[in-house]
Each structure stands twice: as structure tokens, then as C-alpha cells.
Amino acid sequence: METINTTGRRKTAIARVYLKEGEGKITINDREFTEYFPMATLQYIVNQPFEITETAGKYDVKVNLDGGGFKGQAEALRLAISRALIIVNPEYRPPLKVKGLLRRDPRMVERKKPGQKKARKRFQFSKR
Secondary structure (H helix, E strand, O other), rough: OEEEEEEEEOOEEEEEEEEEOOOOOEOOEEHHHHHOOOOOOHHHHHHHHHHHHHHOOOOEEEEEEEEHHHHHHHHHHHHHHHHHHHHHHHHHHHHHHHHHOOOOOOOOOOOOOOOOOOOOOOOOOOOO
């Protein structure tokens, strides 16, 4: 099996994933997976596609993560891994789709408007 390359996005985070057969090692920006995501909840988010498809420990994952915060990066990585697993085996698509791991979350930060403090918050109104 050759290396499979996919991307995932969430908010402003971009994850570029290179998946190949191996012993389940995940490397993010040349760092260990548990070192990059020390919180257990983020580790769970990243491992979700492997647990759903029962392929934990079968593939090595090399990741380039850029932009966003920790949560956005973890969810972008989850999407990229899910897409890569579908390329490996199309039979993984239904269980991943049921759990909603193949949908890119379209929510983005609303832009700040001129004449306002933030996107929706306005300056204090004074009648007199």
C-alpha cells in the first residue's frame, strides 16, 4: 500500500495527513501525538475514526497541522483521517457517515463590521 494523502479543515485549521500501513504511530508536526494533544478529549476526537472502523494500530499517520486552535486542529485531523480511511477501504464509509465524521463543519468566525465593537456587539447608544 502506498502513502495516502488527504486534507481536513475546521475553522481556520488545516490538517494534511499522510496515511500508510504500520503499527499505529501518529506524528504531528514532528512531535508525538500525545505530546501535541495532552488532553484526553482531544486524543479521543483524533482516534474516533480508527475506533469506529476498528483499525486502531494498523496505520501510521504523519500530519502537518497549521492554523486554528487545539480543538479546531483536532477536528480537522479527524476529518482528514476519516477521508484517508475511506480511500483505503470504501466499506468504512457508512459507519463513518452515520457518526458524522465525513462532514466538514462549515461554521466560521463572523467578521467584524465597521462602526461596531465586534461582529454583533455595538458601541453603547446614548440618546442625549
